Amino acid sequence: MIRFLNGGRSFLLLLIITLAGGVFFGGCVNHEPDSDSLFNQNRPPVANAGPDQTVPSGARVQLEGTGSDPDGNEIRYEWRMVQTPEGSSAQLDTPASPTVGFVADTDGVYRIALQVVEEVDQNIPEGAPIENTGATSEPDEVMVIAGDPGAFENAGNKLILDGSHFALSTTVLDIGDPLQIGANTQLNEMTAEGWFFAGALPAGGTEALLMRKSDFFEIVLTSNADLLLRITMLDRTTRVEQTVTLGPAPFSIGQWHHIAAVIAGRSQHRAYLAVDGTTVAAADLTGLLLNNNSNRLTIGGGADKAFLVGMADEIRITQDVRYPEGGFDPPVERLIQDSPFVPGARFAVHGLWHFDEFAGAELFTDFSLRRNDLFLVGEVGFQPFGRLDFPRRFHTITPLADGSLLIAGGIDDGARTVSETEQIRDDDQLDNLAPLNIVKVTNENTGQTGDGSKTLFEFSTTLAPIVSDTGSDPSPDETGDDRRVVITAGNLTATDNGLGGWTGDAESGTIDYETGAISLTFATPPANQTPLVANYFYNRGTGVFYHTATRLDDGQVLIAGGADKDEDLIDRALLFDPAIDNSVVETTEMEDPRRFHTAQLLSDGRVLLVGGETDLSDGTIETLRRTEFYNPATLAFTPGPLLVQRRKLHRTILFRECNQNAQDDRFLVVGGYDETNRPIKTAEIYSGGANGGFFLTGSMSVERVRQALVCLPDGKILVTGGIDASGRVLDSAEIYDPVTGLFTLLQAGMNSARAEHTATPLPDGKILIAAGFDQSGQGLASAEIYDPDQNLFTPLSDSLGLARFGHVALPWTESALGKEGVLLIGGGDASGLPTALIEIFFP
Structure with a gap:
């Protein structure tokens, strides 16, 4: 060697x-x-x-x-x-x-x-x-590793794989969509390679993962010291999925090995597994296609595999077969840091990782040239996790039914509203979802009806329709594009062709995409009194921030209130299904356009919007006592009970989050600003039930706005930090007891004064208090732990990789990480500039 x-x-x-x-x-x-x-x-x-x-x-x-x-x-x-x-x-x-x-x-x-x-x-x-x-x-x-191959000093800049550390770096491999490849198209090519050192075999009957791209390929080490390469393929004719397995190949424990998985399609239609430069297994792939996907590349561990105990280094993914079958020639020199090229590769390098980032680095970088989604994960403390497609502040994060997280709205680092939504899936991959600016209009009444004889109709849509792609193909079914204007009249359907004309049951006609003006002649007259309705998409032309996002019982998400790109309040909520493309629809008008409000899902499926502020017709701003219900059965809003006190930028928390009683609709409303923009210390409770209303409960010891609330294991509620009426950023904390209705000030407060921070429960019942801003307005990179048993706050020696405030922090337990953590997503950095960086905290 x-x-x-x-x-x-x-x-x-x-x-x-x-x-x-x-x-x-x-x-x-x-x-x-x-x-x-x-x-x-x-x-x-x-x-x-x-x-x-x-x-x-x-x-x-x-x-x-x-x-x-x-x-x-x-x-x-x-x-x-x-x-x-x-x-x-x-x-x-x-x-x-x-x-x-x-x-x-x-x-x-x-x-x-x-x-x-x-x-x-x-x-x-x-x-x-x-x-x-x-x-x-x-x-x-020769390399000699003394002691356990863990996170010791000067470890040769290797990624440590000790059962807790493993890499989650992602790359989108542009291998090509197999369903779009013609029968005569040759298979594309890919090489995945890296150096691996295993200090121990997995337990009997299990497999340790070296490298994997889910549903695409994986390289595993068995408990018998055998190396296997599995490639997921599609039959070219039937499109039925099958797995091709190469190996077993010997793998020596306690030695470094260069492992490469190769798919050679253009000339050979073969796959190879090579160890230390020698091909040890090959398979014929004639008649098969790659089952390509956008899942992230995993190194050293996975949800259904044992963890590789050892180290890894220099992992590369290229869309090119770098080596011939007869023998491999690993590169003689290390590439320059951040190099976007591999000498001799005909196509792009889609991943190149050297694993020399230290935990908590101020800037999270890897060598993925496609998307910097997921990164090196360490054993404890704050670690880089990923990067959103858009920096976000004043955004929302909504847990979905499948365990994934929906990121919606906010403003970016250019103070522009963000219309795109993103998802952190339960396999840790970040995906784009439906944009909030493209809205679906269904069954819009055109004001026209059939009389059994008339075939020509002229009218305009309420909003200017958009067509996502124009072209010569008039069939939405063939293009897969449903962003067409569709006019229905009973069993007759006319669909625009993207070129200003009509197809389907239409004989002729025109459509103006700028004005929505339509002239349509049906080949058959619609029946008497049959209404003509329009279905189409239009562009709201804006994103949203200062809104709320609530997952409904049917899995859809309600985006309510907030402001648009011009900071005008939005008077209609958005409803969309994260699982369906082009599904965003508008509800009826809200009772009050509002921002700085809160939203809580009730046990009967309705959502109650609470407080906030609204614009009046004379241009003044009103802080609200009014609340309103959203009913998903009618897509409509109706007035709700009045708050005892006007408030905005308050915090609310459902009692059922603390007591696990699914039928408990009560929630606590704490602090916020009053109508004079002065922080308040009062609190009130929504009582729930058929005739639910709000009533005052005990007050806090001090006024608070921009504070954090979190449930404690005993059902009580912890309130931390915020800003008081004199403008001081607070380090104090207090506990609310739902049984007595009283707040108790803790004698030992936080170690740092914080506002716009987060408080998140950990698996052991303790609370992670993270980031926020201090009296100077600067974002904080510090964090501390509250221990309910000791009633004490303890500062963490490990800092965040990025100072931030106004972020969202949520437990992350459904991931491929193999351990529970807390994700910190978005927010403003030390100077308030929105960030795209995501961190994860491991307790």
Whole structure:
């Protein structure tokens, strides 16, 4: 094994050498050998420092370099120590001998190089047809890992895979959609490769994951030390999914191995599994297509696999077959950091990871050239997790029924409203969903009805319709595009063709996409009194912020209130199904356009919007006592009970989140601003029930706005921080008891004053208090833990990777991470600029 050091980063390289020569004879008179073949061709020495080793802490290590010369000539040994862990004083004892030893006095990585020098062979006669010289070998390095391969100092910039650490870096491989590939199109190509070191086998009967792209390919190590490559394919004719398995191939524990999965389609239609530069298994893929998808690449662990215990380095994904079947040639030099190219690759490098980011780095970067979605995950504390497509502040995060999270609205770093929605799926992949500006209009009454004889109709849609793609293909079914104007009249249907004309049951006609003016002649007259209704999409031309987002019982999400790009309040809510494209529809008008309000889902399926502020007709701003119900059965809003006190930017929390009683519709309303924009300390409760209303409960010890609320394990509610009536950012905290209706000020407050922070429950019942801003208005990177049993706040030594406030923090338990954590999503950074970065906290 030869390893080079480039730019302070170590890597491993397997040198494949084809040995030529040997004793050979040619034909000659009387069968006597040719004089040139009487002498063996002298081959240069090849240093062999022996296999990599893992040893216990403080062990004495013995290395042996005998057998380095293939011809058995006399050689001289030159050992040297290339790298030791920080703090180590290890020295080689006999660096000029065939064997050498040292004491691994510090846990970490030791790299020792061996070069051998061949002496001149004095027995070669003068005039022999070979050179009468010695030769020096290339250096060979051996790696010795002392102690457990965990997160020790100076670990050679490797990704540590110890059962808790593993990588979640994503890339979208543009291999191509197999369903769009014609019958004569050749299979595309892909290479996935990397260096792996396993310190232990998975438990009996299980598999440890080296690399995987879900439903595409995976490389696993079995408990029998066998390596397997599985590729998920589609039959070209039937489109039926099947799995092609390559292997098993041997994999040695305690050694570094270069592993590559190759799909060679353009010329061979074959797949290869290669270990250390040699093809160990191949399979014919004729008649099959790649089952391409956008799932993230996982390294070292997964939801249904054991964790690989060891290390990984230099993982690459390329849309190119880099190596031939006969033998691999791993790169001789490490690529420059952030290099977007791999020498010799005909197509783009879609992933290149060196794993040299430290946990909590101020800037989260990896080497994915497509999307920086998911990153290196560490053992405890705050770790980089991903990057939204859009920076967001004043956004909402809604847990969906499948365990994923919906991110909606907000403003970006250019103070523009964001119309796009995103989803963090339960496999940790980030996807785009339906934009909130493209709204579906269904069954709009055109004011026209059939009379049994008339075929020509002229009218206009209420809003200017949009067509997502115009072209010569008039069939939405063939293009898969449902953003067409569809006019129905009983059993007659006319569909615009994207070019200003009509198809379907229409004989002729026109449509103006700018005005919505329609002239339509049906081939058959609609029946008498049959209404003509229009179904189409229109562009609201804006996103939303300062809104609420509530998941309804049927899985749809209600986006209520908020402001648009011009900061005008929005008077209609949006309703859409995250599972269906082009599903966003508008509700009827709200009772009050509002922002800075809250929303709570009740047990009967309705949503109650509470407080906030609204614009009056004379342009003044009113802080609201009014509430309103949204009924998903009617898509309509109706007035709700009045609050006791006007309030906005308050906080609410459902009692059932604390007591787990699904029928408990009561919720607590705490603090906020009053009609004079002064923070208030009062609190009130919505009583629930058929005649539910609001009544005052105990008051807090101090006025609070922009505070945080969270349930405690005993059913009580913790209130932390915020801003008081004098403008002070608070470090105090208090607990509300639903039984007594009283707030109790904690004698020991938080360690830092915070507002616009988050409070999130952890699996052990403790509370994570994260970020926020301080008295100077600067975002905080600090966090602390509240322990209900000790009634104390303890600062965390681990800081966030990015100071932030106004973010959203939610438990993340349904992921592929294999452990529970808390996601911190979006918000403003230290200076208030919206960020796209996501972090995860592991307790």
